Amino acid sequence: NAGVTxxxxxxxxxxxxxxxxxxxxxxxxxxxxWYRQDPGxxxxxxxxxxxxxxxxxGEVPNGYNxxxxxxxxxxxxxxxxxxxxxxxxxxxxxxxxxxxxGQGTRLTVV
Amino acid sequence: xxxxxxxxxQVPVFEEAPVELRCNYSSSVSVYLFWYVQYPNQGLQLxxxxxxxxxxxxxxxxxxxxxxxxxxSFHLRKPSVHISxxxxxxxxxxxxxxxxxxxxxxxxxxxxxxxx
Numbered sequence: 001n002a003g004v005t006x007x008x009x010x011x012x013x014x015x016x017x018x019x020x021x022x023x024x025x026x027x028x029x030x031x032x033x034w035y036r037q038d039p040g041x042x043x044x045x046x047x048x049x050x051x052x053x054x055x056x057x058g059e060v061p062n063g064y065n066x067x068x069x070x071x072x073x074x075x076x077x078x079x080x081x082x083x084x085x086x087x088x089x090x091x092x093x094x095x096x097x098x099x100x101x102g103q104g105t106r107l108t109v110v
Numbered sequence: 111x112x113x114x115x116x117x118x119x120q121v122p123v124f125e126e127a128p129v130e131l132r133c134n135y136s137s138s139v140s141v142y143l144f145w146y147v148q149y150p151n152q153g154l155q156l157x158x159x160x161x162x163x164x165x166x167x168x169x170x171x172x173x174x175x176x177x178x179x180x181x182x183s184f185h186l187r188k189p190s191v192h193i194s195x196x197x198x199x200x201x202x203x204x205x206x207x208x209x210x211x212x213x214x215x216x217x218x219x220x221x222x223x224x225x226x
Binding site: 031033035041042043090092094095097098101102104 | 142144152153154156159161200204212214216217218219
């Protein structure tokens with residue numbers, strides 16, 4: 001079982017560039033999430049989805065977009081990268097509240 | 111809405127000493143509670159969970175937690191820590207029903223450092 005798979009693991013972006021962080025899960029979970037983790041700040045929820053075709057904003061959605069066309073995939077889009085988006089990004093899926101996390105994407109915006 | 115407070119951002123403990131990491135939650139409905147562990151440069155993994163039943167929950171690596179409804183707490187304990195327990199620990203809560211809302215809310219984390 002692959003669980004939750006995120007790609008890429010590392011990325012350096014220039015200010016103003018755009019990119020998509022990929023996330024896929026093979027557990028048929030309805031709930032999926034994107035978090036960012038900054039040092040000493042815990043996890044901040046960016047967006048989440050309760051099923052294919054349904055997404056909603058979390059605590060810190062500005063500068064990001066998501067889509068959920070299938071149960072398996074939940075990509076996160078950064079349109080105009082800014083230094084404030086330098087962070088570690090985690091994708092997760094959950095069932096009955098138990099979350100399964102990907103290994104994270106370390107993004108640096110310079 | 112639910113919220114979680116982890117009062118201690120950092121906890122240093124000598125090896126083989128006991129440890130308690132504190133977690134308090136706020137909710138107007140019944141809840142499911144979780145502790146997750148994050149080892150350096152890794153994602154989070156489940157340590158233990160409380161859904162219902164016995165208020166003392168045992169997890170992996172010798173950890174346990176006790177659900178206290180009157181004090182709205184879910185503290186994590188281990189009687190004797192090891193160097194390998196050095197990690198960040200997150201408490202999380204979700205509504206305890208499955209009527210279409212199981213969004214997890216995480217605390218800000220407690221960094222546990224084991225001193226040899």
